[in-house]
Amino acid sequence: MIFSARIRLFKRRKSIEKWDRVTGYILLAVGVITAWSSTSLAMGKMRHPGPGFLPFGLALILIALSIALITKSWKREEQSVPFWPERGWVRPLLGVGIFLLYAVLLPPLGFILTTFFFLIIWMWGIERIRWATILPISIGVTAVLYFIFSYFLEVPLPAGFLSL
Amino acid sequence: MGEFLGMFQGLASGFDIAFTLTNLTFALIGAVLGTMVGILPGLGPSATISLLLPLSFKIGSPVTSIIMMAGIFYGAMYGGSTTSILVNIPGEAASVVTCIDGYQMALKGRAGPALGIAAIGSFIAGTIGVLGLTFVAPPLAEFALKFGPPEYFSLTLFGLLMATLLGGGSILKGLIMVVLGLLLGSVGLDPISGAIRFTWGLHMLQEGIDFVTLAMGMFGVGEIFYNLEKVLKTELVTRKVTHLWPTLKDWADSKWAVIRGSFIGFFIGILPGGGAVISSLVSYAVEKRVSKSPEEFGKGAIQGVAGPESANNAAASASFIPLLTLGIPGNAAIAMIFAALLIQGVQPGPFLITEKPEIFWGVVASMYIGNVMLLILNLPMVGLWVQLLRVPYSILAPIVVLFCCVGVYSIRNTVFDIYVMGIFGVIGYILRKVDLEPGPMILAFVLGPILERAIRQALLISAGSPLIFFTRPISGALMGVLILFIVLQVFFNIRQKKKKMNP
Numbered sequence: 001m002i003f004s005a006r007i008r009l010f011k012r013r014k015s016i017e018k019w020d021r022v023t024g025y026i027l028l029a030v031g032v033i034t035a036w037s038s039t040s041l042a043m044g045k046m047r048h049p050g051p052g053f054l055p056f057g058l059a060l061i062l063i064a065l066s067i068a069l070i071t072k073s074w075k076r077e078e079q080s081v082p083f084w085p086e087r088g089w090v091r092p093l094l095g096v097g098i099f100l101l102y103a104v105l106l107p108p109l110g111f112i113l114t115t116f117f118f119l120i121i122w123m124w125g126i127e128r129i130r131w132a133t134i135l136p137i138s139i140g141v142t143a144v145l146y147f148i149f150s151y152f153l154e155v156p157l158p159a160g161f162l163s164l
Numbered sequence: 165m166g167e168f169l170g171m172f173q174g175l176a177s178g179f180d181i182a183f184t185l186t187n188l189t190f191a192l193i194g195a196v197l198g199t200m201v202g203i204l205p206g207l208g209p210s211a212t213i214s215l216l217l218p219l220s221f222k223i224g225s226p227v228t229s230i231i232m233m234a235g236i237f238y239g240a241m242y243g244g245s246t247t248s249i250l251v252n253i254p255g256e257a258a259s260v261v262t263c264i265d266g267y268q269m270a271l272k273g274r275a276g277p278a279l280g281i282a283a284i285g286s287f288i289a290g291t292i293g294v295l296g297l298t299f300v301a302p303p304l305a306e307f308a309l310k311f312g313p314p315e316y317f318s319l320t321l322f323g324l325l326m327a328t329l330l331g332g333g334s335i336l337k338g339l340i341m342v343v344l345g346l347l348l349g350s351v352g353l354d355p356i357s358g359a360i361r362f363t364w365g366l367h368m369l370q371e372g373i374d375f376v377t378l379a380m381g382m383f384g385v386g387e388i389f390y391n392l393e394k395v396l397k398t399e400l401v402t403r404k405v406t407h408l409w410p411t412l413k414d415w416a417d418s419k420w421a422v423i424r425g426s427f428i429g430f431f432i433g434i435l436p437g438g439g440a441v442i443s444s445l446v447s448y449a450v451e452k453r454v455s456k457s458p459e460e461f462g463k464g465a466i467q468g469v470a471g472p473e474s475a476n477n478a479a480a481s482a483s484f485i486p487l488l489t490l491g492i493p494g495n496a497a498i499a500m501i502f503a504a505l506l507i508q509g510v511q512p513g514p515f516l517i518t519e520k521p522e523i524f525w526g527v528v529a530s531m532y533i534g535n536v537m538l539l540i541l542n543l544p545m546v547g548l549w550v551q552l553l554r555v556p557y558s559i560l561a562p563i564v565v566l567f568c569c570v571g572v573y574s575i576r577n578t579v580f581d582i583y584v585m586g587i588f589g590v591i592g593y594i595l596r597k598v599d600l601e602p603g604p605m606i607l608a609f610v611l612g613p614i615l616e617r618a619i620r621q622a623l624l625i626s627a628g629s630p631l632i633f634f635t636r637p638i639s640g641a642l643m644g645v646l647i648l649f650i651v652l653q654v655f656f657n658i659r660q661k662k663k664k665m666n667p
Contacts, residue, residue: 023598027340034347034362041361047628049620051354051361055347062343069336083597084393091392095565096590099385102569103582111570119562126392127558141563145570153222155574 019083024070031066035059094126110160111150116142171302174517178525182533186224187231191530194232195537198239201256203247203549206391206557207564208256209240210603213500214379215564217507218571226508227526233504234527235534237497238290238480241440242542245282245473246549249275250400258440258476261448265461265468267401272464276407277414281466282473283542284410285418289426289474290535293481296430297488298528301517305489308514313625314632317618318642319436320611323492325646326437327604329653338604341595345605348373349612356620374581375503377572378609381585382602383496384568386592388561405547410466418470421451425474432475433482439495440476440483447475481531487512488524492611496603499610 035056044050083089098121105114119138123129149155181187201212213233220229240256247255249266262282269278311319328338351362352372363369410418425447432443451471452461461468483494491513493502505512510520517524542549572581592602626632634640 019598023600027344030344037362041359042357045628046623046630049623051357051359054616054619055350055361058343058347058350062340062347065336065340065343069340072336088393092389092593095389095392095561096586099565099569099586099589102566103579103586106569106573106579106582115566115570118566122562122565123558127556129556129558133559137559141566145566149570149574153219153574155222155570156577157570157573158579 020069020073024066024073027066027069028063031059031062035063091126095122098122098125106160107158108160111157112142112146113160115145167303171299174302174521174525175298175529177521178527178529179532181227181522181526182231182529187228187526187530188533190223190228190232191235191534192537194235195239195534195541197232198236198241199243199538199541199549200552201236202240202243202245202259203255203552204555204557204560205247205251205253205255206387207560208383208387208497209237210379210497210500210606211383211387211564212236212240213497213504214376214383215567215571217376217379217500217504218575220504220507222574226505226510226520227523229504229508230501230523230527231530231534233501234484234531237501238477238531238534239538239541241290241473241477241480242283242286242538243549244476245286245469246279246542246546247553249278249282249469250405250550251553252401258444258479259473260441261444261472262469264448265463265465268462268464269466269469270401274407274464275401276405277410277466278469279405279546280408280410280543281414281418281422281470283408283539283546285422285425285470285474286477286542287535287539288422289429289478290481290538291532292426293430293433293478294528294531294535296434296478297481297485297531300434301485301489301524301528304485305514305517308490311490311514311638312636313618313621314636314639315642316614317622318633318639318646319490319492320615320618322642322646323436323486323494324604324608324611324615326435326649327439327495327607328437329649330432330435330438330442331601331604333599333601335653337600341600341602341605342608345608346612346615348378348605349609350616355613355617373609374575374584375609376507376575377581377585378588379500379503379606380568380572381588382592382595382606385565385585385589386596386602388565389589389593390596391557392561400550400553405550408543408546414466418466421447421467421471422474424450424454425471426478428471429475429478429480430482433479433494434485436486436490436492436494438479438483440479443475443479444472447471484527484531488516488527489514491516492614493607496606499607502610 038052038055038059041052042050043052043056098118102114102118116138119141120134123134150157197212198209201207201209213236216233223229223232241258244255244259245262245266247253248259248262249270252263252267254260254263266278269275324342328335328342331338352370354361360370428447428450429443432438432446448468448471451467452458455461455467483498486492486494487498487502493499502512510523568585569582572585573579575581595602622632634643
């Protein structure tokens with residue numbers, strides 16, 4: 001019963017089979033690099049395994065598994081599925097960009113300003129929510145987070161130029 | 165007899181701890197948060213617990229923070245069904261099958277009884293699960309005192325392989341994630357010889373990859389990036405939910421499903437590597453098979469809601485057994501709780517019950533209380549939670565990302581950790597894109613050091629002979645069961661392929 005249940009869930013998913021091959025090659029490279037760099041560690045002997053023993057063994061297993069993934073994907077019919085649906089990369093990329101901006105601006109601008117602008121830029125830039133919703137939420141969330149972390153949990157949040 | 169008495173004394177002292185105001189408050193916070201993330205699609209219990217890891221130190225004593233995190237985990241099992249029934253999207257992974265019949269019931273105007281039986285079944289199963297935990301864990305921990313390195317190696321291997329076998333995805337990909345997780349876990353100082361591994365000359369990697377940063381990146385941030393791709397729409401079948409209390413007929417139809425689900429969930433949850441997701445799938449398959457009218461399934465059979473929803477709760481409670489008695493977490497969410505214990509300086513394992521009884525019994529007792537809280541939250545108050553479904557993901561997502569950023573910053577007060585978490589977030593996003601689930605990886609990352617120490621010490625004992633894993637009785641038995649499972653799975657796959665060729 002356990003075995004059939006597993007397969008049923010598996011079929012439910014949309015497979016991205018074309019990308020299995022690319023994934024396989026990348027994993028193969030990771031495996032080879034890991035195996036190569038663990039040879040510089042002491043391997044030890046079976047009766048006294050050293051620090052390189054397990055990583056080297058794991059790297060070999062990874063190489064075998066990625067070869068299995070590659071051969072499996074060659075056996076199947078090539079399906080050309082794009083990695084992203086049309087313009088599907090825009091929103092995730094914006095998300096990553098805004099995330100990066102937050103980390104960059106946090107020390108100079110301080111927690112309160114950066115958090116407030118982060119919320120506004122995210123909700124407007126990615127989601128196009130109405131300003132009447134964005135403003136109260138941004139103010140409220142910033143205040144609540146500041147209260148939780150600064151007062152309740154006593155985390156020294158970066159104050160930025162406001163501390164001057 | 166004396167042993168039995170000890171358990172009751174332990175449980176009584178546990179209730180003393182759980183009934184303090186602080187612990188009650190945090191149990192309630194856990195239950196509320198759990199229900200909330202269970203209801204909200206796109207945010208699961210693993211991600212939520214990872215968000216709270218940096219705070220676990222600041223929240224208070226180990227027992228208090230674990231009470232809260234446990235509440236999130238089993239609370240999510242309650243909440244998940246609500247979204248499955250009303251929106252036809254699983255609120256969290258273990259409620260996938262509830263969509264099938266739960267949503268059909270809602271379409272037929274029976275959303276109330278579906279929600280009702282899900283909550284009541286969850287409560288019964290959750291309580292059965294905690295009862296099992298109360299009475300199975302202490303003797304199991306005592307038994308586990310006999311375990312040496314070979315047993316621990318077989319046990320961790322068993323857990324890791326079972327997690328991929330029972331994981332629901334491709335076994336090959338699951339294994340890849342396990343190996344990647346083990347390799348990530350070996351970065352930094354070698355636990356035995358102290359040699360430095362895979363730091364590529366970076367000093368910050370000497371202490372190894374920080375679990376909290378990795379988990380928050382992979383689960384918190386990575387999941388948000390992934391979900392940004394699609395616009396999650398939550399359209400409710402109905403806003404008004406009435407007749408929550410199941411009728412006598414509904415109850416008669418579903419009581420055995422609840423009982424069966426509870427036991428299926430318990431026995432799958434107790435397995436290292438087993439979890440709530442697979443137990444709900446198995447329960448659904450069982451209910452369909454034993455039913456006198458299997459054609460009803462898929463068209464709104466109440467057993468199709470009662471069974472799986474009970475199973476995932478029992479499994480959630482039971483999965484605390486391998487964690488608290490063997491120190492071996494069985495799934496990603498439990499791995500997070502394992503990490504929280506380590507952060508607090510508590511080593512989960514067979515000594516936990518005797519050396520830190522207040523943690524074990526406090527958490528167990530809180531789970532009885534938590535289940536009562538959750539029944540109240542999810543039965544009379546379910547209408548309130550339904551309103552929560554109107555909070556769009558577009559508002560929730562930036563808040564979660566912010567919480568991750570501030571959380572990871574708060575560990576060492578450095579912005580650098582935010583960048584590292586961001587990198588893991590992008591990796592987690594790409595892994596999800598190519599259908600590699602990060603769950604087994606997180607589990608393997610946590611189990612890696614245990615596995616490595618065990619295999620190297622075992623080989624020292626046996627003077628290099630790997631036969632030691634098969635000749636020692638307990639280790640041999642585990643290996644035997646594991647091999648049996650693998651053979652059965654292969655056998656099943658072959659049969660399945662043959663069926664496809666000549667139907």
